[in-house]
Amino acid sequence: MSILDAKIPEGTLEQKWTKFRSSVPLVNPANKRNLEVIVVGSGLAGASAAASLAELGYKVKVFCFQDSPRRAHSIAAQGGINAAKNYQNDGDSVYRLFYDTIKGGDYRSREANVYRLAEVSSGIIDQCVAQGVPFAREYGGMLSNRSFGGTQVQRTFYAAGQTGQQLLLGAYSSLERQIGMGAVKMYARHEMLETVTIDGKCRGIIARDLTTGKLERHFGHAVLLCTGGYGNVFYLSTNAMGSNVTAAWKAHKKGAHFANPCFTQIHPTCIPVSGDHQSKLTLMSESLRNDGRIWVPKKAGDTRKPIDIPEEERDYYLERRYPAFGNLVPRDVASRAAKERCDAGFGVGASKMAVYLDFAFNMDRYGKIEASKKGLENPDAHTIRELGKGVVKEKYGNLFDMYQQITGENPYEMPMRIYPAVHYTMGGLWVDYNLMTTVPGLYALGEANFSDHGANRLGASALMQGLADGYFVIPYTIGSYLSKEISTKSIDTNHEAFTKAEQEVQEKLTKLLAIKGTKSVDYFHKKLGKIIWNECGMSRTEAGLKKSIEDVRALQKEFWSDVIVPGTADEFNPELEKAGRVADFLELGELMCIDALDRNESCGGHFREEFQTEDGEALRDDEKYAYVAAWEFKGQNQFELHKEELKYENIKIAQRSYK
Amino acid sequence: MSGNMNLTLKVWRQKNNNAEGKLVNYQVKDISPDMSFLEMMDVLNEQLIVKGDEPIAFDHDCREGICGMCSLYINGRPHGPKDRVTTCQLHMRSFEDGQTITIEPWRAAPFPIVKDLAVNRSAFDRIIASGGYVSVNTGNAQDANSLPIGKEDADLSFAAAACIGCGACVAACKNASAMLFVSAKVSQLALLPQGQPERYLRVHNMVAKMDEEGFGNCTNTGACEAECPKGISLSNIARMNRDYFVAGFASDN
Amino acid sequence: MGITGLFLISFLMVHCFLNSLIFINDGGETFNLGAEFMAKNWLIRAMEIVLFGGLLWHIIQAAILTRENKKARPVAYAASNPSANSKWYSRSMGLLGTILLIFLIIHLRHFWVVSRFTDEITSGRETLFNEMKEVFSQLWVVILYCLAMVSLGYHLLHGFKSAFQTLGWNHVKYNAIIEKTGVIISIVLPVLFAAMPIAIYMGLIK
Numbered sequence A: 001m002s003i004l005d006a007k008i009p010e011g012t013l014e015q016k017w018t019k020f021r022s023s024v025p026l027v028n029p030a031n032k033r034n035l036e037v038i039v040v041g042s043g044l045a046g047a048s049a050a051a052s053l054a055e056l057g058y059k060v061k062v063f064c065f066q067d068s069p070r071r072a073h074s075i076a077a078q079g080g081i082n083a084a085k086n087y088q089n090d091g092d093s094v095y096r097l098f099y100d101t102i103k104g105g106d107y108r109s110r111e112a113n114v115y116r117l118a119e120v121s122s123g124i125i126d127q128c129v130a131q132g133v134p135f136a137r138e139y140g141g142m143l144s145n146r147s148f149g150g151t152q153v154q155r156t157f158y159a160a161g162q163t164g165q166q167l168l169l170g171a172y173s174s175l176e177r178q179i180g181m182g183a184v185k186m187y188a189r190h191e192m193l194e195t196v197t198i199d200g201k202c203r204g205i206i207a208r209d210l211t212t213g214k215l216e217r218h219f220g221h222a223v224l225l226c227t228g229g230y231g232n233v234f235y236l237s238t239n240a241m242g243s244n245v246t247a248a249w250k251a252h253k254k255g256a257h258f259a260n261p262c263f264t265q266i267h268p269t270c271i272p273v274s275g276d277h278q279s280k281l282t283l284m285s286e287s288l289r290n291d292g293r294i295w296v297p298k299k300a301g302d303t304r305k306p307i308d309i310p311e312e313e314r315d316y317y318l319e320r321r322y323p324a325f326g327n328l329v330p331r332d333v334a335s336r337a338a339k340e341r342c343d344a345g346f347g348v349g350a351s352k353m354a355v356y357l358d359f360a361f362n363m364d365r366y367g368k369i370e371a372s373k374k375g376l377e378n379p380d381a382h383t384i385r386e387l388g389k390g391v392v393k394e395k396y397g398n399l400f401d402m403y404q405q406i407t408g409e410n411p412y413e414m415p416m417r418i419y420p421a422v423h424y425t426m427g428g429l430w431v432d433y434n435l436m437t438t439v440p441g442l443y444a445l446g447e448a449n450f451s452d453h454g455a456n457r458l459g460a461s462a463l464m465q466g467l468a469d470g471y472f473v474i475p476y477t478i479g480s481y482l483s484k485e486i487s488t489k490s491i492d493t494n495h496e497a498f499t500k501a502e503q504e505v506q507e508k509l510t511k512l513l514a515i516k517g518t519k520s521v522d523y524f525h526k527k528l529g530k531i532i533w534n535e536c537g538m539s540r541t542e543a544g545l546k547k548s549i550e551d552v553r554a555l556q557k558e559f560w561s562d563v564i565v566p567g568t569a570d571e572f573n574p575e576l577e578k579a580g581r582v583a584d585f586l587e588l589g590e591l592m593c594i595d596a597l598d599r600n601e602s603c604g605g606h607f608r609e610e611f612q613t614e615d616g617e618a619l620r621d622d623e624k625y626a627y628v629a630a631w632e633f634k635g636q637n638q639f640e641l642h643k644e645e646l647k648y649e650n651i652k653i654a655q656r657s658y659k
Numbered sequence B: 001m002s003g004n005m006n007l008t009l010k011v012w013r014q015k016n017n018n019a020e021g022k023l024v025n026y027q028v029k030d031i032s033p034d035m036s037f038l039e040m041m042d043v044l045n046e047q048l049i050v051k052g053d054e055p056i057a058f059d060h061d062c063r064e065g066i067c068g069m070c071s072l073y074i075n076g077r078p079h080g081p082k083d084r085v086t087t088c089q090l091h092m093r094s095f096e097d098g099q100t101i102t103i104e105p106w107r108a109a110p111f112p113i114v115k116d117l118a119v120n121r122s123a124f125d126r127i128i129a130s131g132g133y134v135s136v137n138t139g140n141a142q143d144a145n146s147l148p149i150g151k152e153d154a155d156l157s158f159a160a161a162a163c164i165g166c167g168a169c170v171a172a173c174k175n176a177s178a179m180l181f182v183s184a185k186v187s188q189l190a191l192l193p194q195g196q197p198e199r200y201l202r203v204h205n206m207v208a209k210m211d212e213e214g215f216g217n218c219t220n221t222g223a224c225e226a227e228c229p230k231g232i233s234l235s236n237i238a239r240m241n242r243d244y245f246v247a248g249f250a251s252d253n
Numbered sequence C: 001m002g003i004t005g006l007f008l009i010s011f012l013m014v015h016c017f018l019n020s021l022i023f024i025n026d027g028g029e030t031f032n033l034g035a036e037f038m039a040k041n042w043l044i045r046a047m048e049i050v051l052f053g054g055l056l057w058h059i060i061q062a063a064i065l066t067r068e069n070k071k072a073r074p075v076a077y078a079a080s081n082p083s084a085n086s087k088w089y090s091r092s093m094g095l096l097g098t099i100l101l102i103f104l105i106i107h108l109r110h111f112w113v114v115s116r117f118t119d120e121i122t123s124g125r126e127t128l129f130n131e132m133k134e135v136f137s138q139l140w141v142v143i144l145y146c147l148a149m150v151s152l153g154y155h156l157l158h159g160f161k162s163a164f165q166t167l168g169w170n171h172v173k174y175n176a177i178i179e180k181t182g183v184i185i186s187i188v189l190p191v192l193f194a195a196m197p198i199a200i201y202m203g204l205i206k
């Protein structure tokens, strides 16, 4: 075990980034033209990084597995993006955003990174507005804000329930502009399957053209992995079907440490599972908690329709348990509270694994405001409700439609039924302050890295982080590495390292196709998902984790002897792509359990039943576990732990309370 | 939980863009009305895989109606029989037990087939690359609130920006025209002050690119608007036409 | 397409107005006066050339459009349900236009060629009104005219508002007006035109 150096600049918290920026070595424009950067991923992190680097003059190549960079999973983010603009005059500041994020992350993130994130947050909004991102506005023409969980200010910018889409399309348009100008070369429907390391530095990738199946070699002076999160290890999650860990995992196996893999976020408000056929879960944005109240019947097993249950027989359990934050407690807290109620028999719906998210109260409140705006005197209840529905429709129309589409129920008339689901992964490739992994020249940005969210991410801060990394951090930090690479000529891809890496990929594909077993890839994926969800999901135990490590290992064996992958490697073959991804998930799942077992405390999304307070809250152990667990791959089924100590110099570390 | 619907599917199978394709019949059983259309396709593929046959290739990713990747032409309509939903958001309760469902890929010359039901829509990306942006480098921006934008324009712009680039408009149009898609981007930016400096150049370049890619001409049948899962309005096309005329008169080339 | 289309419509309106003069039922006196004016006025003769140019241009554009649009979808759908998203006449502009073209050729042969290229009328031996009575005494001609006017009606039902859309003359405030005007024009023009041969055939116009 070694101690990792995060390369945090000297100086006070407020000075670190400013000083860093003004002292980081620069690359002159002529040299930039000779430096090639590979960006894997075209989500918020990848698209913004690629566009910004190309604008600076670097030669950039971008890869994504979808048919267009615009379809990266960032597109699906609904609720909003945070920024410390303090437009609402409600006491927000860079420091407060920083503080909320550290506290929300249950004191398991790095102060310097989070502070930098808060500092650049407001520039993100400026940049996006300049690109033409149509954020929601007030009648006076100014930007509108809403609140998200874990905060008491309104700092979330949004575009109805499609914020991620609008931000991504903004970044995508900047990216396409650079593509049009020839500064970026785009490789859509390409999957990165290996990194190439030469003399200890990352120098390129092997990618598969998914349309033809051809393996390609690409050189880069630096490689940026912006490949998103690994929530799909659970099979059912709110992530897109293609979201995967493959890129990060290949990098991990080639020397990049994987940090805090067990820190996963279970989002409290998702549409509940309806049956075995289900292929994915759908999020109902956290922003709904602004206007929806969460409750279950006070009587266990109450089968009445929700609207027939009178007010006094309802248990608004979040408002009861956390009066200060109420329905806006952080996600981990809200999720566990829902699980607790359902496990105790108070769940609703056919499966009894759901709670109500009810808008009636606020629809009436809005209705009254609208009525008085319209000058209606003594409007009847029906008129008020209809007016209120209009307001709610404008704010969340697309989410309500989506709910109705999936469940066949009308959420304007009935409360929504919701249940927690896997949503985000705080863990990821370990990176230093420069966003560089433990492999020189290999960077990780966005959800793919572990950096800013500790053990629990606050709502609306992933979009912020992805764009901060891409627009405002990497353009500076990459300079400190590339300025030393100006004399490195492009390496010919006939170099033996490329040949070897390509061979490895080829062998793996051939092996997968040759098994010709009896069970489909999905069979294994579902099975893995069940194991991880049950034992490494919302609550974890030592015994469960130990068993699940064995189970996952057994499943790995079964996979490699009994999976069936149809078709060939030299054609468009989605099953082959899936097989490769599930193979990597199988290895990651094991590491997640190992990490969870190793962390003998509860913090944020990591809840070990053995470590809780009397009233069931997470019990941290700051003495022993105030570190980032960074795992090094040491060969099949072998991982070595390295630690990065977390020092809190500006924030007093405390028991997290939302009461 | 399996259901009780039995269906006959006629699915377009085609190995790659150069191969011949044809419709092939399949039976699926015990489909639940709560399944999404793509989950029904998953069930069929699972059947094919364990039998050692090749599964049907189709595009999809987010499965929540926002990425624009899913693209099936179902019983003669892009994204199937329900208005305002994508294929992935279509549920089997919109069909009846015993029904025959024909599934084809988007058909348009600029959307060559990749395999079976998956097509290549990169023509859309190239159109955006030809002008669907505001030329603002990172770091150029001024404070976001220094530019007040009336709520009405902001809302209209947002409504146009809701386009997911799925291509259903092209698939629906008898002329395989991409006007709705292009006009959505043109309008989004034409309605905002940020879009003004490049307004006419943008529309000029994007329309030229659209034509070059081989999309058909708009004859205003309105099929695109009717089939668009995001309700992108035809008025965007009118706005684009208007700007295009101005661009023609005003530009030097 | 939009400009030529609207131009053709404007011609139709004048044409329709003049022809409707027969309904005054004065033995064709006013009508013949109008016809004579049209035949002698140099401005109108000049416009005639523009009109033919416009029609030709409209037809050429239509041909190019149809060809390009066919090319944009080389492989047709096996199962297609277009009535779910658009009107049949919107999708059949080419067909409706072709019917109109066939009609126009016959129509021109009947009246225009007679009035301009023979000296029947200029010499005063014959009036256009009488020519009309003669032509419309044949049943097949009357049926053909009625059919053509149905096509015209549908062509305009789509064409009128389509032209506004093509030209970008579109505004939430005026869309409804454009739509309604389109419907009125596509009913009134063809009905009036069709009423002429019918009335003459039935001997209502003396």
Ligand SMILES: Cc1cc2nc3c(=O)[nH]c(=O)nc-3n(C[C@H](O)[C@H](O)[C@H](O)COP(=O)(O)OP(=O)(O)OC[C@H]3O[C@@H](n4cnc5c(N)ncnc54)[C@H](O)[C@@H]3O)c2cc1C
Binding pocket: A040, A041, A042, A043, A044, A045, A046, A063, A064, A065, A066, A069, A071, A072, A073, A074, A075, A076, A077, A078, A079, A080, A081, A082, A163, A164, A190, A191, A192, A193, A226, A227, A228, A229, A238, A239, A240, A243, A244, A246, A247, A283, A285, A423, A424, A445, A446, A447, A448, A459, A460, A461, A462, A463, A464, A466
């Ligand atoms: C339903 C949902 C709603 C959300 N809502 C919010 C919200 O309201 N606010 C908020 O702040 N956050 C939200 N999040 C979280 C946030 O959207 C994501 O964390 C963030 O968008 C991740 O961005 P990214 O750029 O890191 O990765 P992604 O957007 O996931 O992009 C990954 C990219 O990598 C590519 N890629 C992956 N692997 C490979 C490979 N092997 N080879 C080539 N390319 C590869 C993909 O093609 C893709 O382009 C939400 C997440 C979900 C799932």
Ligand code: HEM
Binding pocket: B218, B219, B220, C001, C002, C003, C004, C005, C006, C008, C009, C012, C058, C059, C062, C063, C065, C090, C093, C094, C096, C097, C098, C100, C101, C155, C156, C158, C159, C160, C161, C162, C163, C164, C166
């Ligand atoms: C009296 C004669 C005619 C009139 C008044 C007329 C009018 C119009 C109008 C207003 C349009 C709509 C233009 C647009 O949307 O941009 C149109 C379109 C069209 N016309 Fe005609 N037209 C006439 C004759 C013809 C003829 C003779 C043909 C064919 C040979 C024809 C074929 C078409 C076609 C193919 C279109 C385009 C389809 C479309 O825009 O939907 N028209 N016409």
Ligand code: SF4
Binding pocket: B162, B163, B164, B165, B166, B167, B168, B169, B170, B180, B181, B184, B224, B227, B228, B229, B230, B231, B232
């Ligand atoms: S305009 Fe509508 S149908 Fe066309 S690409 Fe956009 S969302 Fe799809």
Ligand code: FES
Binding pocket: B059, B060, B061, B062, B063, B064, B065, B066, B067, B068, B069, B070, B086, B087, B088, B089
């Ligand atoms: S799969 Fe993303 S829109 Fe249908």
